[in-house]
Amino acid sequence: MSWPALLLLAAGSYALKAVGPLALGARQPSENAARLLALVAVPLLSALIVVQTLSVGHDLVIDARVPALAAAALCVWRRAPFLVTVLVAALVAASWRALL
Amino acid sequence: MSAPSGEPSPRPPYLASALGIGVATGAYGFSFGVLAVGAGLSVAQACVMSLLVFTGGSQFAVIGVLGAGGAPSTAISSALLLGARNTAYGLSVAPLLPRPLAKRALASHLVIDESVAMARAQPDPEQARGAFYATGVAIFILWNLGTLGGALVGGGLDPERYGLDAMFPAAFLALLAPQLRQPGAPRLALAGGLIAVVLIPLTPAGVPVLASCLALLLVVRDTSHGTADGDGAPQDGAR
Numbered sequence: 001m002s003w004p005a006l007l008l009l010a011a012g013s014y015a016l017k018a019v020g021p022l023a024l025g026a027r028q029p030s031e032n033a034a035r036l037l038a039l040v041a042v043p044l045l046s047a048l049i050v051v052q053t054l055s056v057g058h059d060l061v062i063d064a065r066v067p068a069l070a071a072a073a074l075c076v077w078r079r080a081p082f083l084v085t086v087l088v089a090a091l092v093a094a095s096w097r098a099l100l
Numbered sequence: 101m102s103a104p105s106g107e108p109s110p111r112p113p114y115l116a117s118a119l120g121i122g123v124a125t126g127a128y129g130f131s132f133g134v135l136a137v138g139a140g141l142s143v144a145q146a147c148v149m150s151l152l153v154f155t156g157g158s159q160f161a162v163i164g165v166l167g168a169g170g171a172p173s174t175a176i177s178s179a180l181l182l183g184a185r186n187t188a189y190g191l192s193v194a195p196l197l198p199r200p201l202a203k204r205a206l207a208s209h210l211v212i213d214e215s216v217a218m219a220r221a222q223p224d225p226e227q228a229r230g231a232f233y234a235t236g237v238a239i240f241i242l243w244n245l246g247t248l249g250g251a252l253v254g255g256g257l258d259p260e261r262y263g264l265d266a267m268f269p270a271a272f273l274a275l276l277a278p279q280l281r282q283p284g285a286p287r288l289a290l291a292g293g294l295i296a297v298v299l300i301p302l303t304p305a306g307v308p309v310l311a312s313c314l315a316l317l318l319v320v321r322d323t324s325h326g327t328a329d330g331d332g333a334p335q336d337g338a339r
Contacts, residue, residue: 001162005172006145009162009179010152016183017155018208020190021197035282037188039319042285043292044182045157045276047312050296052164053269055308058301065266072270076277083124089270090131093263 064096114218114231121214122238125156126246128271131264132159133250134257139167143251150247154240155212157275158183160268165306174306181313189216196229210236213275284319291315 053065068089075085129150136146141163153159158179165175190211196219197207215236222228259265280286292312299308 001141001145001166001172001175003145005176006149007152009158009176010149012176012180013153013155013158013183013186014209016180017186017190017211018205019187020192021194021204021208021211022201034188034191036316036319037184037191038279039282039285039288040188040313040316041157041182041185042276042279042282042288043295043312043315044161044178044309045272045279046289046292047296047309048157048161048164048182049269049272049276050293051168051300051308052265052272054297055168055300057168057305060297060300064263065269068263068266069269069273072266072273075270076274081120081124082271082274083120083127085274086124086128086131086267086270089266090263093266094261095263097260097263 064093064100067096068093112227112230112234114222114227115234118218118231118234118238121218121235122242125214125239126242128156128267129243129246130250130253131259131267132156132163132243133247133252134254134264135160135167135250135259135268136163136247137251137254138259139163141166141251143248143254146251146254147244147248150244153179154209154243155183155186156243157213157272160271161309164268165309168305170305174304174310178306178309181310185213186211189213192216193219193232196225196232207233207236210240212236212239214239217278288315288318291318 049069053069054060054062056063071092072085072089075088080088132150133146136149136159137143141149149159149162161178161182162175165178166172190208193211193216197204210232215232218235219228219232222231257264276289280289292315295312295315296308299311303311
């Protein structure tokens with residue numbers, strides 16, 4: 001990744017955070033707009049989970065990441081802290097690979 | 101802190117949680133550092149990204165796409181789309197931030213999932229403001245230290261051996277889960293995931309994630325209908 005690309009990303013990311021506080025101040029967006037903005041991350045996060053669990057390049061594969069994600073889901077369901085969830089996933093994937 | 105009259109609490113209750121989240125993201129930042137270097141970034145680039153971009157989901161998306169062989173433009177588009185939720189967050193915490201422009205601009209950098217979630221969990225605006233800063237600053241410090249450590253160690257570490265690659269989807273799941281309570285969100289998550297599965301074998305890396313946004317069309321259609329009959333509870337029980 002080039003430096004200009006990195007700085008572009010930084011500028012864009014900051015603009016997304018700051019546009020509300022700086023431009024709108026205390027004014028609120030319309031309820032529909034706010035609801036849509038709040039939902040934007042949902043399909044993206046879901047797609048990221050799928051891509052990073054099931055794909056190697058263009059192939060769909062089932063490997064150690066699947067049981068790791070299942071363990072993470074269990075953690076999330078049991079309301080485990082963020083760190084615990086992420087570490088359990090790493091631990092399950094690492095042991096799966098070491099043992100099988 | 102203005103505790104209810106009588107016993108002023110010496111330490112606000114959110115500090116422990118803020119520190120806990122900070123430590124967690126520090127560990128997560130470490131794995132970001134490792135994976136960023138693995139995906140071809142230099143140590144300096146990994147650190148500058150954590151300092152200036154400072155939003156974990158977007159950063160992981162960038163190196164996820166780059167690591168899978170995607171183009172930088174695709175990586176950046178995915179990251180910015182993913183960062184669009186920070187706009188919603190920014191709007192929601194805007195009333196808590198200081199008035200002076202410079203301070204406001206600086207505080208905006210701390211607008212991320214965790215700081216906003218902590219602010220929202222507080223009982224009053226003063227504690228919300230405190231929790232926002234405590235969480236944001238704790239994460240900023242530890243996330244960047246973690247990135248530096250991970251990037252320095254990175255070269256000699258095989259991420260798969262330690263299951264570091266499995267930390268991505270687990271972390272995204274932990275970020276996604278609380279958002280699923282919004283009306284319509286579970287359906288969106290399902291649609292986004294399906295779009296990705298279908299496109300993985302067919303399109304360049306990064307596109308399956310970007311294209312998942314098309315699922316939002318489901319909601320756009322719904323809201324234009326939904327407002328007509330007033331804005332009460334979620335329209336139907338079949339969520």
